[in-house]
Amino acid sequence: MKIxxxxxRCQGYAQCAFLAPQVFxxxxxxxxxxxxQPPADQRExxxxxxxACPVQAILVEDGVEDRPEDRPEARAADPGAEGRPGVR
Structure with a gap:
């Protein structure tokens, strides 16, 4: 999955942050x-x-293959995987 x-277009309504706080x-x-590229366990x-985005500013490309390093079991095994990339 890719976001x-x-x-x-985003107006800062923050509905995304309330519904998926580990991603937004x-x-x-x-x-x-x-x-x-959020972890697979955050898909729903x-x-x-x-x-829920009032201005439909979020595009989800669901057909993109998840990267192996994004899987929860891979992150748990990789101590350097702390933090997450963001877009400003």
Missing amino acids: VVDLN ELHGEEALMYTP RVLRAAA
């Missing part, structure tokens, strides 16, 4: 940070967040 957020995070009033939350 792309149109940050020009609002900094300040309008700065959205998100994980572009991400889909709900995208559907």
Whole structure:
């Protein structure tokens, strides 16, 4: 799964951050940070967040293969996997 957020369209309603807080995070009033390739266990939350966006700023590409390093078991085995990439 891959996520792309149109940050020009995003109005900071933060519905995504409420529904998928491990993937979307609002900094300040309008700065959205998100994980572009979230772990597979967040799939349902991400889909709900995208559907709840009032301005439909979240695009979910569901056909993209998950990267092996994004799987929960791989992250648990990799001590350097702490943190997550974000987009500003």
